[in-house]
Amino acid sequence: MKAWDFKANCFIERSCSFGYHFHGDEDAVFDFSERRYMKRWTYTKKQRRAFHRCISGLFRAKGRLERIRFMTLTSSPTSDGKKLNYHFNLLVKQIEYTFGFKMQYWKVKTKEGYGVLHVLFRIVDDKAPRKVKKNCPLPRRMRGFVPHNWLSKTWEKIHGAKVVEIHELKGKRSERDIAYYVVGNYVSKQPIERMSYSQKWVCKGFSRKWKTFLEVYGKRAVEVWDKWLVITSFPNSYDLEMNVFLGG
DSSP: OOHHHHHHHHHHHHHHTTOOOOOSOTTEEEETTTTEEEEOOOOOHHHHHHHHHHHHHHHHHHHTTOOEEEEEEOOOTTSOGGGHHHHHHHHHHHHHHHHOOEEEEEEEEEOSTTOEEEEEEEEEOSSOOSSOOSSOSSOGGGTTOOOHHHHHHHHHHHHSOOOEEEEEOOSOOSHHHHHHHHIIIIITTSOEEEEEEOTTSSOTTHHHHHHHHHHHHGGGHHHHHHHHHHHOOTTTTHHHHHHHHTTO
16 A cells, blocks of 8 residues: 555554444544544545645644644636746745745645645744845744735735635644645645645655655554654754664
C-alpha cells in the first residue's frame, strides 16, 4: 500500500482490528488515536496524498508551537487563471514584507469557479523575511494576523479578484481535526488540479522519509511518524534523530 493510502486510512484499518463500535452516524468510525468517533471520508488517490502532506505539516507546526491559519483565494472572469500560482507567490512576498513574518504553506488548486486556492499556512517566528517594511501596520502582539480587508484589496490588485477568506482554525481538538476539516470540506468535494507546498512546510525530502518509515515500522509507521515530526528539530539534528528512531 502506498504512503498516502496508509496515512489517510490508518484509523479505519485500526478500528476494524478492535471490533465494531455502535454509533448513531453510520458514516462515523472510532478513531483509537483520538479516542472518539470521527466521520469516515472516501478520498481519491490525489486527495489521500493531499491529506498526508497536509497533516504532516500540521504536526510539524505543533512541535514548534506555531499558529495555523486557513486562507481561500478566488479568481474572477477577468483573472488570468494560468498565473494563479505565480500571483499567489507574489501575495506571499507581499504579506511577508508588510507584516514581517515568514510563511510556510500547503495549498491545493481546485476547479471551482475560475480557479480557487485553499491554503494552510503557519507563522514562522525564528526567521524574518529578507525585506521587511519599516513600519508594520499592526502591533507585535498581533503578529501573524492578516486583515481581511487588506488581503482582499491586495489580491484584487495582484489577481483581479476580491473575494477571499482568511481565519485562524480555532475549536479544533487536534491536527487530524484540522486536516479532516480542510480536506473533507474543501478538497474532497472538488476535483484537485494541483497540490503544492513550500520547501519547509515540513522539511526537504520528507515524502521519501515517510516511505522509509513505512518500510521499517509497517502498521506502527503513522504513530512513529507523527511523534517524529513533533519532537525533531530541523534541520540541525535531522539525520541524527532519524537514525535514533530507526534504531541506527
